[in-house]
Amino acid sequence: MNQAAHQAIEKAAGRDNYSSSRAMRILFAEDATNRGAHPPEAVVRGTHETQIARVLKACSEHQVPVVPRGAGSGQTGGAIPVAGGVVLDLAGLDRIISLSRPDQVAVVQPGVVTGQLQKAAAEQGLFYPPDPSSADFCTIGGNVAENAGGLRAVKYGVTRDYVMGVRAITPTGEIFETGGANIKSVVGYDLSKLLVGSEGTLAVFTRLTLRLIPKPEAVATLSGYFKDLTGAARAVQELLSSGIVPTACEFMDRLGLKVVGEYGGVEVPDGAEALILVDIDGPPEVIRRQAGQAAEILSHAGGEPVKVADDAEQAAALWKARKVLSQSSYQLGPNKLNEDVAAPLGRLADLVRMVRGISKRHGLPIVVFGHAGDGNLHVNTMYDASDPEQSTRAHEARSDVFAAALSLGGTLSGEHGVGTTKLGPAGAEIDPVALMLMHRIKKAFDPAGILNPHKALPPL
Amino acid sequence: MNQAAHQAIEKAAGRDNYSSSRAMRILFAEDATNRGAHPPEAVVRGTHETQIARVLKACSEHQVPVVPRGAGSGQTGGAIPVAGGVVLDLAGLDRIISLSRPDQVAVVQPGVVTGQLQKAAAEQGLFYPPDPSSADFCTIGGNVAENAGGLRAVKYGVTRDYVMGVRAITPTGEIFETGGANIKSVVGYDLSKLLVGSEGTLAVFTRLTLRLIPKPEAVATLSGYFKDLTGAARAVQELLSSGIVPTACEFMDRLGLKVVGEYGGVEVPDGAEALILVDIDGPPEVIRRQAGQAAEILSHAGGEPVKVADDAEQAAALWKARKVLSQSSYQLGPNKLNEDVAAPLGRLADLVRMVRGISKRHGLPIVVFGHAGDGNLHVNTMYDASDPEQSTRAHEARSDVFAAALSLGGTLSGEHGVGTTKLGPAGAEIDPVALMLMHRIKKAFDPAGILNPHKALPPL
Numbered sequence: 034m035n036q037a038a039h040q041a042i043e044k045a046a047g048r049d050n051y052s053s054s055r056a057m058r059i060l061f062a063e064d065a066t067n068r069g070a071h072p073p074e075a076v077v078r079g080t081h082e083t084q085i086a087r088v089l090k091a092c093s094e095h096q097v098p099v100v101p102r103g104a105g106s107g108q109t110g111g112a113i114p115v116a117g118g119v120v121l122d123l124a125g126l127d128r129i130i131s132l133s134r135p136d137q138v139a140v141v142q143p144g145v146v147t148g149q150l151q152k153a154a155a156e157q158g159l160f161y162p163p164d165p166s167s168a169d170f171c172t173i174g175g176n177v178a179e180n181a182g183g184l185r186a187v188k189y190g191v192t193r194d195y196v197m198g199v200r201a202i203t204p205t206g207e208i209f210e211t212g213g214a215n216i217k218s219v220v221g222y223d224l225s226k227l228l229v230g231s232e233g234t235l236a237v238f239t240r241l242t243l244r245l246i247p248k249p250e251a252v253a254t255l256s257g258y259f260k261d262l263t264g265a266a267r268a269v270q271e272l273l274s275s276g277i278v279p280t281a282c283e284f285m286d287r288l289g290l291k292v293v294g295e296y297g298g299v300e301v302p303d304g305a306e307a308l309i310l311v312d313i314d315g316p317p318e319v320i321r322r323q324a325g326q327a328a329e330i331l332s333h334a335g336g337e338p339v340k341v342a343d344d345a346e347q348a349a350a351l352w353k354a355r356k357v358l359s360q361s362s363y364q365l366g367p368n369k370l371n372e373d374v375a376a377p378l379g380r381l382a383d384l385v386r387m388v389r390g391i392s393k394r395h396g397l398p399i400v401v402f403g404h405a406g407d408g409n410l411h412v413n414t415m416y417d418a419s420d421p422e423q424s425t426r427a428h429e430a431r432s433d434v435f436a437a438a439l440s441l442g443g444t445l446s447g448e449h450g451v452g453t454t455k456l457g458p459a460g461a462e463i464d465p466v467a468l469m470l471m472h473r474i475k476k477a478f479d480p481a482g483i484l485n486p487h488k489a490l491p492p493l
Numbered sequence: 494m495n496q497a498a499h500q501a502i503e504k505a506a507g508r509d510n511y512s513s514s515r516a517m518r519i520l521f522a523e524d525a526t527n528r529g530a531h532p533p534e535a536v537v538r539g540t541h542e543t544q545i546a547r548v549l550k551a552c553s554e555h556q557v558p559v560v561p562r563g564a565g566s567g568q569t570g571g572a573i574p575v576a577g578g579v580v581l582d583l584a585g586l587d588r589i590i591s592l593s594r595p596d597q598v599a600v601v602q603p604g605v606v607t608g609q610l611q612k613a614a615a616e617q618g619l620f621y622p623p624d625p626s627s628a629d630f631c632t633i634g635g636n637v638a639e640n641a642g643g644l645r646a647v648k649y650g651v652t653r654d655y656v657m658g659v660r661a662i663t664p665t666g667e668i669f670e671t672g673g674a675n676i677k678s679v680v681g682y683d684l685s686k687l688l689v690g691s692e693g694t695l696a697v698f699t700r701l702t703l704r705l706i707p708k709p710e711a712v713a714t715l716s717g718y719f720k721d722l723t724g725a726a727r728a729v730q731e732l733l734s735s736g737i738v739p740t741a742c743e744f745m746d747r748l749g750l751k752v753v754g755e756y757g758g759v760e761v762p763d764g765a766e767a768l769i770l771v772d773i774d775g776p777p778e779v780i781r782r783q784a785g786q787a788a789e790i791l792s793h794a795g796g797e798p799v800k801v802a803d804d805a806e807q808a809a810a811l812w813k814a815r816k817v818l819s820q821s822s823y824q825l826g827p828n829k830l831n832e833d834v835a836a837p838l839g840r841l842a843d844l845v846r847m848v849r850g851i852s853k854r855h856g857l858p859i860v861v862f863g864h865a866g867d868g869n870l871h872v873n874t875m876y877d878a879s880d881p882e883q884s885t886r887a888h889e890a891r892s893d894v895f896a897a898a899l900s901l902g903g904t905l906s907g908e909h910g911v912g913t914t915k916l917g918p919a920g921a922e923i924d925p926v927a928l929m930l931m932h933r934i935k936k937a938f939d940p941a942g943i944l945n946p947h948k949a950l951p952p953l
Binding site for chain 1: 593594595596597598618619639640642646650651653654663667668669670671673674675676677678679680681682683684686687689690691695706707708709710730733734735736738775776778779782835836837838839840864867868869902903904905906907908909910911915919922923924925926927928930931933934935936937938949950
């Protein structure tokens with residue numbers, strides 16, 4: 034980035050919104066991925082649409098990479114400026130522009146924190162279902178860029194299902210809108226759905242039109258421990274085909290249970306191989322009955338004990354195993370390779386078994402847990418990164434986990450995205466002709482290739 | 494299409510699968526749109542993937558337009574070969590390749606009739622929710638191309654929500670796959686969701702991976718007549734925010750009620766301005782209670798009489814008004830301009846009122862009915878096409894309906910697509926920069942511009 038580029042971008046951004054100080058560069062060098070820092074050459078604070086358009090235009094003209102950034106809570110390096118250039122900080126665009134109860138629609142800026150939108154919707158008796166575990170600090174813009182999932186995807190789907198319209202800016206600085214506040218619309222190609230999950234590589238969002246739905250009246254929680262994996266998998270299968278649509282249906286394997294038992298203060302029965310945790314929402318009398326029915330399904334499949342929460346406190350106690358897991362698992366190793374593979378619903382038990390084999394083969398603890406109801410599992414390999422030999426084994430294990438998922442017709446990522454960390458392996462998943470088409474789409478939006486380069490799409 | 498092109502395409506198709514006979518050309522000159530015939534120069538029967546790839550390659554090389562066709566049941570001219578060339582008949586690719594109960598996934602060829610898939614799913618205790626009114630004869634390939642909706646979209650969404658993966662062929666003859674049997678996947682751009690609704694302009698589908706869900710146990714039906722539109726609109730609003738998620742929530746206006754009363758054998762109360770018809774599905778005891786609750790909401794908003802069906806026969810009687818409407822409305826005029834505009838949920842009553850004004854202004858009967866629960870209304874202008882002056886008025890009324898929808902933040906089409914019939918007006922809806930991006934995407938898939946030309950995207 035030469036002097037002319039610095040000057041042009043500073044002019045476009047406005048002096049107060051531009052910094053190339055060492056402190057700012059270090060501050061924006063990393064995101065939550067925790068695999069090394071890449072300081073940008075400058076940081077621009079996005080303040081409004083025309084300013085951002087000017088900045089993008091200047092960056093395109095000077096061939097300067099731009100990395101849009103929300104809260105920096107991504108897990109696959111999406112906000113890391115690996116090619117230098119500018120980080121475009123959008124966290125300040127944090128206004129809920131409108132929230133209409135009759136239309137069941139919210140229009141928000143990309144920097145709105147997901148949890149804030151959830152709260153604002155709830156105040157109107159409405160509900161924004163996507164609920165990534167980072168909801169308290171991640172932003173909607175990042176959620177849309179990554180097509181974030183979360184616990185409630187079993188019943189309510191993922192972020193893409195709630196994006197009705199997008200206002201955005203192309204990397205060449207052209208402002209455009211696509212979609213709107215209509216639940217159904219089939220006019221033109223659905224660019225909104227294409228932009229969702231494009232990991233900040235196609236356009237910079239300035240406004241998102243999101244669908245809201247009526248808030249469910251109440252939630253029931255139950256859990257069951259299983260002495261064998263097959264029983265747990267059968268419980269999930271039977272629950273999902275029972276007609277009950279659970280809000281969440283979470284799984285945790287024996288190693289996860291071991292650590293939450295030993296270090297997380299959770300009472301885990303001896304010999305537990307798996308835990309299934311279920312939330313069901315709806316009208317109180319319905320969920321009470323359905324929770325009873327779900328408990329029978331879990332018991333019938335071998336769940337012992339199966340517990341149905343009587344109140345919020347008991348529900349929190351059942352969820353405790355899940356909540357303390359991440360922290361407790363660091364007792365197995367100071368570092369973590371956190372992957373979010375998915376597989377078709379019927380292959381989940383196979384996937385868990387294959388991961389157990391991988392753990393044994395590489396001699397490293399691998400904790401498996403996650404969203405059994407939609408086939409999306411978190412596979413966390415714990416290791417010590419300061420030990421080069423362990424690091425090598427951990428990365429080999431990770432590759433094997435990816436290969437296992439693909440061998441079952443699965444995918445490398447159910448909700449975290451490709452970013453930089455899965456760029457290599459993604460080449461094995463994406464069909465080569467489809468990849469060529471994706472690169473052409475990238476070029477259609479970003480002829481100069483400046484927007485979040487080296488992310489999302491493996492090279493051809 | 495010169496002799497060399499005919500020969501090359503015939504060779505690619507295989508002689509038995511190629512015809513340029515007058516009879517075949519006439520047979521494939523129209524679809525259900527009913528606005529004039531455009532005979533193709535040849536018809537190719539698609540038999541398998543490599544054959545279709547060869548045909549597309551030959552057509553690309555010889556710059557011959559190709560129009561993929563399923564059942565030809567589209568309403569906007571999507572299957573009409575307006576630029577001549579070849580119609581590619583895919584109706585013979587009608588195999589359900591697999592249907593997995595554990596994975597809750599079906600893999601089908603594009604020529605499978607939607608109703609057949611629904612039936613096959615039901616036999617396994619599963620459910621394919623999209624339900625266009627043409628389900629008994631339309632094909633899945635066409636449904637995916639148009640992102641078909643239908644009655645159940647309120648609760649279950651549209652075709653796009655069920656397309657997990659696509660196997661397809663580019664216009665240059667390259668076979669590719671995108672997505673798969675994973676409920677969640679965020680690896681690469683979501684080409685599957687982009688192909689849905691692309692109206693056969695980007696690729697030819699050869700295999701579709703579709704999500705199935707558990708079959709609901711039962712359905713409850715209720716209806717309410719309203720003496721004023723505001724009450725009907727309020728009933729819909731209150732129902733949708735009550736926590737009950739209806740499967741269907743249909744609306745019919747006074748003119749529709751008049752024709753089904755006079756010609757359809759339906760007993761309509763005097764002075765009825767609107768009918769609201771509701772289906773609720775789920776476990777029997779839940780829907781019984783919810784139907785009672787919904788009936789109270791309808792009554793409270795002024796519904797009189799409100800009826801809850803006690804059995805399937807009574808339910809069919811309530812649905813009769815909707816079922817006989819299309820046929821009965823021809824009593825108002827031998828021809829119909831059938832549009833499917835949509836608006837944000839809170840603007841539906843405004844839209845109906847504006848259409849009434851348009852009807853009055855142009856002196857033509859306009860029947861309004863449709864999917865109130867998702868904002869998608871069918872607006873049918875009845876007229877006599879043999880009278881040029883009436884035709885002019887009908888088309889002016891249609892333009893005014895489009896303008897009314899757009900003025901409310903609505904859309905020209907909720908489920909039928911743009912095709913050829915809305916190509917002009919769509920230019921007023923799609924943002925010009927977005928349209929430019931869509932054209933670039935079209936070029937990325939179809940550099941020679943041979944696949945279903947002059948459809949879906951208005952010219953730049």
